[in-house]
Amino acid sequence: MVSNQVDHILAATMRLCLDQGLGAVTMRSVAAAAGVTSSAIVYHFKTRERLLVALLDHIENAVAASRSRLIDAFDEEQLAFAGPAACIMAILHRLLDEQGLAIIALSEIDRFLRDTEAEQAARTIMCRAWDRADRFWQNLPVIADEDREGKAIWAAAAQGMIPLVMLDRTPVLRDARIARIIARLADRLARREVQLQPPWSPPEPLARAVRPTGKQQIVDATIRLSGKGGIEALTHRKIAAEAGLSVASTTYFYPTKDDIVADAAYDVQARAMNAVVDGSVPPPMFMSRIMLDERQEERPEMATLTAFMTAAIRSPERGQFATAVRRVRGLDGIRWLAARGYRQTDRLDGILWAATSVFLVQKALLQPAAERAAILDDVSDVWLTRLFG
Incomplete structure (x- = not known):
């Protein structure tokens, strides 16, 4: 019964965090979102920092579960037909739809917990999170022919582009951006000649404002x-x-x-x-x-x-x-x-x-x-x- 209530509270906390941001997550707001008393939140988690550590763990496991469902999405025939770039694009599209905001929230919560009593607990979870993400991408059958360094770069680019492409408000534009980045990465790793965009000059450094x-x-x-x-x-x-x-x-x-x-x-x-x-x-x-x-x-x-x-x-x-x-x-x-x-x-x-x-x-x-x-x-x-x- 206690475990069920904890799971219910954490599910409600996750929804609150993803919908309204970390600043909206307080002991009182979580109690209201979960439909329990504030004393129940204190009983299970004691402090807001401990609640956030539990939330971090809950979100990380949810993201890992989504990834695990995707790892066997392609059979050998599909892999041969689609190729590495197309398969990774497809996985990214689905992962963003299912867990995009959750992936963003992981780093947000971790950063908030730095320099608190919960910092080490958060760091342990984040080490697990990044190791799981790294292993997921590097172990994809679609990049099995890459060398160790190539796999590491594929993993870093695929995971790292998630917050950048989520800045696109329109899913169609977002997916198009993913396709372009992944295609360029594949060309760069294969040492293929790329067609560069029109030449341009980097902008001048921004002038720092002079303020009182x-x-x-x-x-x-x-x-x-x-x-x-x-x-x-x-x-x-x-x-x-x-x-x-x-x-x-x-x-x-x-x-x-x-x-x-x-x-x-x-x-x-x-x-x-x-x-x-x-x-x-x-x-x-x-x-x-x-x-x-x-x-x-x-x-x-x-x-x-x-x-x-x-x-x-x-x-x-x-x-x-x-x-x-x-x-x-x-x-x-x-x-x-x-x-x-x-x-x-x-x-x-x-x-x-x-x-x-x-x-x-x-x-x-x-x-x-x-x-x-x-x-x-x-x-x-x-x-x-x-x-x-």
Whole structure:
């Protein structure tokens, strides 16, 4: 009976999280969604952090179950007829339809639980999640003929493109984008000549806005809070407390929360895009300098860009925001390639590399801090050479 109630509560919590975002998940809201008393939630989970750990585990198992149903979807005749690219496209389409938002929520919950008493428990679940995802893609019969490195790149690109393609509001456009990325990946791995999109020049670095001290404090506070817990739970009061200012100061500069988020989003775009063309970054340290701060933790602006992407995916009314975020991630990718000397590339390659690096970064962040830079730099260097060298 107790187990049944726990399962019922977690199912209701998952629906609440996927529909309204992590900020909507509180002990009280979960009790209301599950139709139980608040004391029942406290009895089973004690704290919100422990509830979120249980939710993380519940969602991860649901995603793994969906993948397991897909692994044997193709028989030998179908595999021979369709080929690797078509099969992986089909699997991605189904996985996105069934568990797209759930996959996004995994990283969102994990990021929120960092620096809490539940951090280690969350990390254990996320290590399992990424290992399962990696094994799923690498063990697909459709890429059995690939070498070890090729399989790893297929896995990283397929898993990493999920949040990027979910920014497309229309399923038809989303599926078309998947097809283009997968086809380009197949060509790059096979060393086939690709037809590049028309030549273009990377945009100039975005000018950082000059703001009064208090206004910049608010933007910086918003970036820190968004990177940790997303934007749904942001309030003027929380931002003011993080910035060390009064609520009156935040409302003076920014009448609404959306005003703050829009300004913070521009700042994040400038930091994220400009970081990849800093000529002082030596190639052996390229990826780690972009992604990690001096403590070898994820740079706040990178975490915030992910949080903004999650918010854009979940909220249809943020369509223009979704377009802007997708553009930034694609431009980041092509800037990274150009800065490393890979000039015979285009925007599609930029999106491909952005997707591939998403997976690599998430796996690196689950390792001890002292090992992250080496993982990011060594693996990315090998993968870049394999794809574009």
